[in-house]
Amino acid sequence: MVQKLIEISLRNRWLVLVIAVALFVWGIIAVKQNPVDAIPDLSENQVIVFTEWMGRSPQIIEDQVTYPLVSNLQGIPKVKNIRGTSMFGMSFVYIVFEDNVDVYWARTRVLERLNYAQRLLPQGVTPALGPDGTGVGHIFWYHLDAPKMDLGEQRALQDWYIRFALQTIPGVAEVASFGGFEKQYQLVIDPVKLQFYNLSMTDVVNKVKAGNNDVGGRKFEMSDMAYIIRGLGYIKNKEDIENIALANDKGIPVRVKDVATIQMGGDLRLGIFDANGQGEVVGGIVVMRYGENADKVISNIKAKMNEVQKGLPEGVSFKIDYDRSELIEAAIANIKDKLIEEISIVCIIVILFLLHWRSAMSIIIQIPITIGISFILLNAFGLSSNIMSLTGVALAIGVIVDNGIIMSENAYRNLSEWQNSHDPNQRTN
Secondary structure, eight states, rough: HHHHHHHHHTTTTTHHHHHHHHHHHHHHHHHSSOOOOOOOOOOOOEEEEEEETTTTHHHHHHIIIIIIHHHHHHTOOOOEEEEEEEEETEEEEEEEEEESSSSHHHHHHHHHHHHHHHGGOOOOOOOEEOOOTTTEEEEEEEEOOTTTTTTHHHHIIIIIHHHHHTTTTTTEEEEEEEESOOEEEEEOHHHHHHHTTOOOHHHHHHHHHHHHHHEEEEEEEEEEEEEEEEEOOOOOHHHHHHEEEEEEEETTTHHHHHEEEEEEEEOSSSSSSSSTOOOOEEEEEEEEEEEHHHHHHHHHHHHHHHHHHHOTTTTTTEEEETTTTTHHHHHHHHHHHHHHHHHHHHHHHHHHHHHHHHHHHHHHHHHHHHHHHHHEEEEEEEEBBBHHHHHHHHHHHHHHHHHHHHHHHHHHHHHHHHHHHHHHHHHOO
C-alpha cells in the first residue's frame, strides 16, 4: 500500500504539489479562524439559574426557592446533574448537561422550564439565567483611576456609561461591576411620627412607589390642534420624595418629610475591591461568551475602551488589572520562535551532511503544511488554540523534522547502494 502510494506520487508530482499548496492555503485560513485562548476550557457544560430574594435566611431560600426550582428542572433532557446552593438572600441552581449538548439549546430548555416553575415561587421572586460564559470566561479586568471622584460617582459612571458601552462588543457575555457604592435614596423613618399620624411602614412604601411614576391621559383637541395629556411624576431629586403626600390630617397633607429624613447613600455591600493596598477602586470584569476567540475579543475591548475614554470626565482613565492576551501572545510568539529555529537548524544540518538544497526544501515544506493540517483538524473538532495545543504543535515539529531527515538519509543510502551495485568499476574491483 505504501509502495503504491509512493509510486502514484512520483508519477503525479504536479498533482501532489497542487494538493500541498491547497492544504497550506486552507491551513492559513484555519489558523486565522481558529479561536485562540491561553488555557483550555475544561469547565462543565452548565447553565446557571440565579434567584435573588434579599433579606431572607438561607433556610427560607432553600425551602421556598432552591428546592422548587431543583425539583421542577429535573425533567430537562440530556441533563447529567443538578446542584443547588442557598445563601443569604440568593439562590444558585447549576444544571449540568452532557458534553455534546449545544449550550444555547440547553439555555432554551432551561428557560422553558423556568416559565412553569415561576408559579411555584413567592410573589415578586423572579429567577434569571446566568451569562452564557464558562468558568474561564473572565478574560479582562480593569478599574478606574479617578482621584477627583468619590466611590459613589465612580460606580455610577461604571454602571450607567462604561458597562453599557463594553457590553456592545461582539463576544462579550457580561460586564460585571465591582467596588464603590451603588447610589440610592434612603428614607430614615421616625416611628414616633408614624404613630402620631396613624401611618404604617407599608403606607409609606406604597405611597412612595405610587408617587414615582408617569401616567398617561387622553388626547385633548383645541383649535384644530391635538395635545397629548400626561402626568410627569418620576423622582429626580430628594425634594421630590420629601413632597410626596402620605395622608391627610385635618385638611393638611402629611408629606414624607414630615415623618422621615431623606438622604443619598450607598447600597449594602458584601465586600470591597482594593488595588495593590492603595485603597478602594471601582472597575469591571469582562466575561467572554462561550466559544469565542479570546484574543480577538480582548483586542476589541481595548479598542472600545479608547473610544469610551474620550467621553469620560477629565482626570478619569482606565487601569488594566488582568489581560489574558499577554499570555496568549506569549504562547503564539513562542511557537513562532520554535518554528523559525527548527527550520533554520534543519537547513543547516541537511545542507552540511547531504550537500543538497532540494533535500532540505523537501523537509522544510513538511513543517508549515503539517501545522496547517493540525489547525484544520482543530476547527473540525471545535477545539481552540491554547497553551496545551500550541505546545503539542511545537513538540510535533521536532518529530516532523526527525522523520524528514531520516527519510532523506534513507533515500540517499538506498540510492548509493543502487549506484554501487550498477557501477561497472565497482563490480570489476
